[in-house]
Amino acid sequence: MYTQIIRPLLFCLSPENVHKLTIAALRFAGYIPGSKWLMEKLFAVKHPALEREVFGVKFANPIGIAAGFDKNAEVYNELSALGYGFVEVGTVTPKGQPGNPRPRLFRLPKDRAIINRMGFNNHGMQNAIENLHNRRQGTIVGANIGKNSLTPIEEAPADYLKLFRNLYQYVDYFVVNVSCPNVAKVTSLQNKQSVTEILEPLFEFRRGQSQYRPILLKISPDLDDASVDDMTDVMIETPLDGIVATNTTTSRAGLSTDQKTIDAIGNGGLSGAPLTKRAVEVVRRVHDRCQGRYPIIGVGGVMTVEDAKAMLDAGASLVQVYSGMIYNGPSFARQICKRLIADYEAAKAAETTKQPAEKAE
Ligand SMILES: Cc1cc2nc3c(=O)[nH]c(=O)nc-3n(C[C@H](O)[C@H](O)[C@H](O)COP(=O)(O)O)c2cc1C
Numbered sequence: 001m002y003t004q005i006i007r008p009l010l011f012c013l014s015p016e017n018v019h020k021l022t023i024a025a026l027r028f029a030g031y032i033p034g035s036k037w038l039m040e041k042l043f044a045v046k047h048p049a050l051e052r053e054v055f056g057v058k059f060a061n062p063i064g065i066a067a068g069f070d071k072n073a074e075v076y077n078e079l080s081a082l083g084y085g086f087v088e089v090g091t092v093t094p095k096g097q098p099g100n101p102r103p104r105l106f107r108l109p110k111d112r113a114i115i116n117r118m119g120f121n122n123h124g125m126q127n128a129i130e131n132l133h134n135r136r137q138g139t140i141v142g143a144n145i146g147k148n149s150l151t152p153i154e155e156a157p158a159d160y161l162k163l164f165r166n167l168y169q170y171v172d173y174f175v176v177n178v179s180c181p182n183v184a185k186v187t188s189l190q191n192k193q194s195v196t197e198i199l200e201p202l203f204e205f206r207r208g209q210s211q212y213r214p215i216l217l218k219i220s221p222d223l224d225d226a227s228v229d230d231m232t233d234v235m236i237e238t239p240l241d242g243i244v245a246t247n248t249t250t251s252r253a254g255l256s257t258d259q260k261t262i263d264a265i266g267n268g269g270l271s272g273a274p275l276t277k278r279a280v281e282v283v284r285r286v287h288d289r290c291q292g293r294y295p296i297i298g299v300g301g302v303m304t305v306e307d308a309k310a311m312l313d314a315g316a317s318l319v320q321v322y323s324g325m326i327y328n329g330p331s332f333a334r335q336i337c338k339r340l341i342a343d344y345e346a347a348k349a350a351e352t353t354k355q356p357a358e359k360a361e
Pocket of ligand 1: 069091120218272273275301322
């Protein structure tokens with residue numbers, strides 16, 4: 001239904017308008033009594049085999065919504081009712097900001113991809129806090145935090161600390177975003193020294209709190225292997241709790257969309273199917289380097305159930321989707337979860353048939 005009827009209709013409209021429309025529709029649905037119950041009935045899948053405890057937080061299932069969809073923390077309850085195990089809101093910046101001029105969001109249907117240069121458009125920290133007061137029980141929310149575009153890069157640590165302190169009591173975990181290609185110089189923060197300068201004050205603040213909030217670092221797929229190792233080492237050597245791999249890529253390699261269209265779109269981060277291979281590679285590299293001792297959220301090009309499984313097989317504890325939901329529709333989490341349950345049941349059945357045979361031997 002979604003891919004046959006709804007998606008073709010939505011793809012006639014501008015991507016940013018569709019996004020606005022979707023947020024408005026979800027918000028509207030949220031006001032209707034019983035709607036979240038109905039959404040859960042229709043979309044959510046519950047099964048003990050899906051449950052995870054990662055960095056001390058309990059998840060009903062490992063499939064979440066990546067940052068950038070619910071930038072202002074407006075529809076996390078509804079996304080959770082659609083069966084997503086967690087929602088990462090943001091990127092939130094201290095002050096609200098408009099982001100880059102439009103157009104800034106583009107579809108590449110031939111490649112099952114998206115290019116965006118939104119530039120951290122969001123209503124700011126105070127607005128997010130107000131919205132986070134309405135959290136429904138059982139909804140797991142992470143805050144993805146970033147610096148304001150106008151904050152000089154040397155003052156970035158102060159922005160991250162401000163967000164961390166103020167949002168601390170409202171979310172379950174934090175993601176420090178230093179990998180957005182659409183805000184000047186942000187990606188240049190992905191070196192050991194800059195990242196440590198950002199993280200240390202957060203660790204310091206957390207030490208004084210009665211409740212523990214995990215901190216993760218979101219990294220770019222465009223890092224070379226040595227830099228991926230450096231970021232992993234920061235995780236091993238400091239109280240950093242995990243890594244989110246990956247953000248969007250600036251690469252345009254191997255696209256089927258014609259060059260003229262790509263050139264006309266211009267700068268931005270590419271997400272969706274062309275990112276799958278590199279994102280899985282980065283997840284595997286981080287996992288191998290830390291010997292699987294730290295949690296990884298795998299994100300980037302999860303467009304099919306198999307892609308989600310590949311992320312988990314590469315060492316991700318949790319998986320996030322964004323472009324995959326745009327191309328597959330709201331039931332994408334349901335599709336993945338059902339398959340995870342089926343695989344679990346099949347493995348269990350194989351185990352029970354194997355045991356008597358082993359005993360007979
Ligand atoms: C329109 C759009 C906006 C995004 N905004 C953010 C953002 O604000 N912060 C962030 O960390 N990632 C952002 N992302 C990146 C996604 O969280 C994700 O890392 C990336 O899209 C790869 O996943 P995907 O291939 O499933 O889309 C955005 C992605 C898209 C498509």
